[in-house]
Amino acid sequence: MTATTPGLTDLRPLAALINRTLQTTPARLGCIEGTADLTAALTTAVATYMGHNLQSAPRVLGEIIAEHTRQDATWGADDHPDTDPRDTTHTTHARYAHHANIWWRVNKERANRTTDCCSGYPEEPHTHTAWDGVLLEEVYGALAESDPAQRRACLIQVATKAAAWIEAIDRRTAPQSAPES
Known part of the structure; x- marks a missing residue:
C-alpha cells in the first residue's frame, strides 16, 4: 500500500x-x-x-x-510532589485558597462592570472578565485542594481554561478572511 x-x-x-x-x-x-x-x-x-x-x-x-x-x-516524566513537602501544608493550602478567593472576587467584580468602556473591544457587548483572572482562579483553586481526586478535577479545569485561552488567542490573531462579493 x-x-x-x-x-x-x-x-x-x-x-x-x-x-x-x-x-x-x-x-x-x-x-x-x-x-x-x-x-x-x-x-x-x-x-x-x-x-x-x-x-x-x-x-x-x-x-x-x-x-x-x-x-x-x-x-523524562515529571514526578514532582504536589506541593513542597517542606512547607506547612495547612498554611500553604490556606494561602492558595485565599488567592483563589481573591481571583474569584476580581472575576466577579469584572463581570459586573457592564457600563465601563473597554479599550480592547469597545464596539462589542461583553463582560470585563479576562483570561488572567479566569486561569489564576482555577490554578489557585487546584493548589488549595488537599484531596488528590479534587485536585485532579481542578487541574482538568485548569487545563481546559488554558486550552480555551489559547483558542481565544488564535481566534483574535487569525487572519481575517476577505468578505465574499
Whole structure:
C-alpha cells in the first residue's frame, strides 16, 4: 500500500512527514533508547502535524500533546510532589485558597462592570472578565485542594481554561478572511 492508494491521497502530507522523521532521526538500532528516541520524534511530529491541521480544540490539544511529548523526551516524566513537602501544608493550602478567593472576587467584580468602556473591544457587548483572572482562579483553586481526586478535577479545569485561552488567542490573531462579493 502506498500514499497513492485510493483513499490515502489526503494522508500524503502526513506520510511524507513520517518518512522525513524516520530519515532524519538518529536511531540506535537494537537499543531501547534508540527506539524511544524514534518514538518520541514520530509522536511529536505527528501530534504537531495534527495540531496544525485539525480544527480549534483538537488542534490545540495536539499542540499540547506534542509539547508534552517533547518535554518527556528531553527531561523524562515529571514526578514532582504536589506541593513542597517542606512547607506547612495547612498554611500553604490556606494561602492558595485565599488567592483563589481573591481571583474569584476580581472575576466577579469584572463581570459586573457592564457600563465601563473597554479599550480592547469597545464596539462589542461583553463582560470585563479576562483570561488572567479566569486561569489564576482555577490554578489557585487546584493548589488549595488537599484531596488528590479534587485536585485532579481542578487541574482538568485548569487545563481546559488554558486550552480555551489559547483558542481565544488564535481566534483574535487569525487572519481575517476577505468578505465574499
